[in-house]
Amino acid sequence: MFKKILTGFWLVLLAITIGLLFWYNDLVYSRPTPVPHNYKAVAIVTVVKLPGLLCGYNNKPLFLHFFNPDCPCSRFNTRTFKALVKTYRGKVNFAVVVVSKTQPDLQAISENFGGIPAVQDRSISAICGVYSTPQAVLLDGSNKLYYRGNYNRGRYCNDEKTNFAKIAIDQLLQNDVHPAFNPMALRAYGCQLPGCKKD
Amino acid sequence: MEITQPTVLNTGQISSNNDQAKRSDKLINYFLAGYFLLGLALAPFYSTWLIAVGVSSISLAAYYSAKLLLPASSLHQYVLSAVLGIFMAQYIYQMHGMFEMHFFAFIGSAVLITYQKWQLQIPIMLVVLIHHAAFSYLQNSGFSQVYFSQLNEFDVQTFVIHIMLATTIFFICGLWAFQLRKYSDLQVSQAIQMAELRKEAEVLVEREEKNKALKERNNILESIGDAFFAVDRDGTITYWNAMAETLFNREKVEVLGKSLWQLFPKAAQSAFCSHFECVLANNGPRHFETSYERRDHWYETNLYPSANGVSVYIKDASARKQAEMHLQQLNKELAASNENLEQFAYVASHDLQEPLRMIISFMSMIELKYNSLLDENGKKYIHFAVDGGKRMRQIILDLLSYSRAGHLSEKIEAVNLTDLMDEMQALFRKPLRERQAQITYPNLPVLYTYKAPIRQILQNLVGNALKYQEPGKIPCVTVTSEELPEHWRFSVSDNGIGIEPGDFERIFVIFQRLHGKSAYPGTGLGLAITKKIIENLGGQIKVESEKGKGSTFIFTIAKINASEYESLILAPGRGERGLRMVSDIVA
Numbered sequence: 073m074f075k076k077i078l079t080g081f082w083l084v085l086l087a088i089t090i091g092l093l094f095w096y097n098d099l100v101y102s103r104p105t106p107v108p109h110n111y112k113a114v115a116i117v118t119v120v121k122l123p124g125l126l127c128g129y130n131n132k133p134l135f136l137h138f139f140n141p142d143c144p145c146s147r148f149n150t151r152t153f154k155a156l157v158k159t160y161r162g163k164v165n166f167a168v169v170v171v172s173k174t175q176p177d178l179q180a181i182s183e184n185f186g187g188i189p190a191v192q193d194r195s196i197s198a199i200c201g202v203y204s205t206p207q208a209v210l211l212d213g214s215n216k217l218y219y220r221g222n223y224n225r226g227r228y229c230n231d232e233k234t235n236f237a238k239i240a241i242d243q244l245l246q247n248d249v250h251p252a253f254n255p256m257a258l259r260a261y262g263c264q265l266p267g268c269k270k271d
Numbered sequence: 272m273e274i275t276q277p278t279v280l281n282t283g284q285i286s287s288n289n290d291q292a293k294r295s296d297k298l299i300n301y302f303l304a305g306y307f308l309l310g311l312a313l314a315p316f317y318s319t320w321l322i323a324v325g326v327s328s329i330s331l332a333a334y335y336s337a338k339l340l341l342p343a344s345s346l347h348q349y350v351l352s353a354v355l356g357i358f359m360a361q362y363i364y365q366m367h368g369m370f371e372m373h374f375f376a377f378i379g380s381a382v383l384i385t386y387q388k389w390q391l392q393i394p395i396m397l398v399v400l401i402h403h404a405a406f407s408y409l410q411n412s413g414f415s416q417v418y419f420s421q422l423n424e425f426d427v428q429t430f431v432i433h434i435m436l437a438t439t440i441f442f443i444c445g446l447w448a449f450q451l452r453k454y455s456d457l458q459v460s461q462a463i464q465m466a467e468l469r470k471e472a473e474v475l476v477e478r479e480e481k482n483k484a485l486k487e488r489n490n491i492l493e494s495i496g497d498a499f500f501a502v503d504r505d506g507t508i509t510y511w512n513a514m515a516e517t518l519f520n521r522e523k524v525e526v527l528g529k530s531l532w533q534l535f536p537k538a539a540q541s542a543f544c545s546h547f548e549c550v551l552a553n554n555g556p557r558h559f560e561t562s563y564e565r566r567d568h569w570y571e572t573n574l575y576p577s578a579n580g581v582s583v584y585i586k587d588a589s590a591r592k593q594a595e596m597h598l599q600q601l602n603k604e605l606a607a608s609n610e611n612l613e614q615f616a617y618v619a620s621h622d623l624q625e626p627l628r629m630i631i632s633f634m635s636m637i638e639l640k641y642n643s644l645l646d647e648n649g650k651k652y653i654h655f656a657v658d659g660g661k662r663m664r665q666i667i668l669d670l671l672s673y674s675r676a677g678h679l680s681e682k683i684e685a686v687n688l689t690d691l692m693d694e695m696q697a698l699f700r701k702p703l704r705e706r707q708a709q710i711t712y713p714n715l716p717v718l719y720t721y722k723a724p725i726r727q728i729l730q731n732l733v734g735n736a737l738k739y740q741e742p743g744k745i746p747c748v749t750v751t752s753e754e755l756p757e758h759w760r761f762s763v764s765d766n767g768i769g770i771e772p773g774d775f776e777r778i779f780v781i782f783q784r785l786h787g788k789s790a791y792p793g794t795g796l797g798l799a800i801t802k803k804i805i806e807n808l809g810g811q812i813k814v815e816s817e818k819g820k821g822s823t824f825i826f827t828i829a830k831i832n833a834s835e836y837e838s839l840i841l842a843p844g845r846g847e848r849g850l851r852m853v854s855d856i857v858a
Binding site for chain 2: 075076078079082083086087089090093094096097144147148
């Protein structure tokens, strides 16, 4: 009998441990990304001067997807970003800003995201005030910073009410010059950028 | 035949189920290894190494620790069921809520069928149910830290359909497990029943064969000409054949199952009873002859031990017994006849000598007294008469000797054959000297036997060897001996005229002569007498010869060793052999 009770306790303990593991793993993802100590905030409506390929686009808004292939959070919303590209292609210019320690195959990334340009330039993050992935940056036709924030509150990006990136695009396309964003949208979640240190 | 559904598991089924559980446990080891490896394989997608290693390891630890801690229990199977549900949740988590990972619930459910236990579907179903219910409730109620579904809203209807379909899967898998177990048990039960039926059939066949063999044996026992019955150790009659019915005038139905001693009270005081008890005591057969009830009928009774008692065969030996008695009577008559003939031969030969002697004497007196009165013819006639009388007297003497050949009234003694041969030298001194004959007899033994017969044998054979010679030829006679295991073997060889092979047997027949009286005188009784004497001494005689090159007579005499000799000379009345030779002559 003692052995049975012991076994029962042991099994319950293991079940709790499993639960804790799941909980801990979720907790890690649910925390905001720490702000780097040398972070310089870039305010909304600031005109951003992008280097290289991203410079000299037409007057359409530009949506920058900050993507780190090594970041799980960044990989989570690949499908969501693709959906945005599919929905707003033609109305909005899209580009992938790859943030990685290594030299990834930009061509492959570009093809993966439907042929939109992919660039790797660490200065773009600083120019846009981005310190985590995944992050969405939306510039209007005059290169003013319209939105910089998360894609969704939920990690699965399935909550339409908190589909922040989509909401931002819609507002911009509706010429909403004074958009109001949920504070949760503007507080960065996800992975730190490579080389960033906690505040 | 009706196969009943087993309500209680018998030993064979329990054993079968245990084997099946052990086989399934072995199989599950491979599945769990696969589950663990799959978790590791999914980890790189979203860097879920902690979950892959942590949750998988703890799940495996839960399963194997339950198995080790309670090996006799099936708890580990239920833990396995829950663990498979957890693996499904782990994979969903690892793949960021990928719907396809839900299939692992169904895979796990299918895997559990191997145990053929429908109850095992419950833990995995509960994991799925509780997991979906709890997290969908939290998600729908606005709990911000729960990311359960990629759907926008996991409403109650979706939840119910989701759970119902999942439950259906679990139910079907449980049903298959139940069916498998049920029909597996049924199959085992049927196999056991079949084995029992086969065994029963074998017993029936064996019994049938035994009955057939018994029937055949009974047919044999019924058809034999002997009375046969079987009795158990208590004397109860268990078998009684047709001849027994006839012999004892009792029907089978009257005697079977009844006591032999009560049915035949006289048998209890007869020799049969003692033989019967001997058979039971010694477990060996007994045979005896006796007459039952009627003195003119004899029966040969054989008793054999059997498994349950004694088997008795009674054969009517009256015909054989009567034949034996008749033969004995004939022997007696023959013996009396031989006695009379012997007496007659002796008396006749003895009494004939007297008148013959008178004839010879008076003829000799006539020849002597009236010699001057007789002319030459008269003298010749008288000579012929005297010569004929003398020859007749010799024949009578030989016949007398022949008739007495069987009468060995003397005692056995140590006979030195060299001394006997010395006597022969003296006996045949005259012919030996006249013809310069030689007799050699090297290393002859001393025998324990009858002296006179041996002397007569040697006298006859040596005499023949000297007599049957070519005129002018120097006779050479050699007597040798050889000791055999049971006999002494002697040979008397000569360089005489020899004998044709066709006459080898004839020479031993009484009154048979190969030559005329003028060439070699004799009565034709010498070798016949010799043969009879040798046969009476337990030996045989034969001749080897070639015409013109001499003959060798080989004879044997039964050996009497020293110890037998001692017993013979010490036991009064022994050592005399009364041999009836006259009857042999008559025969």
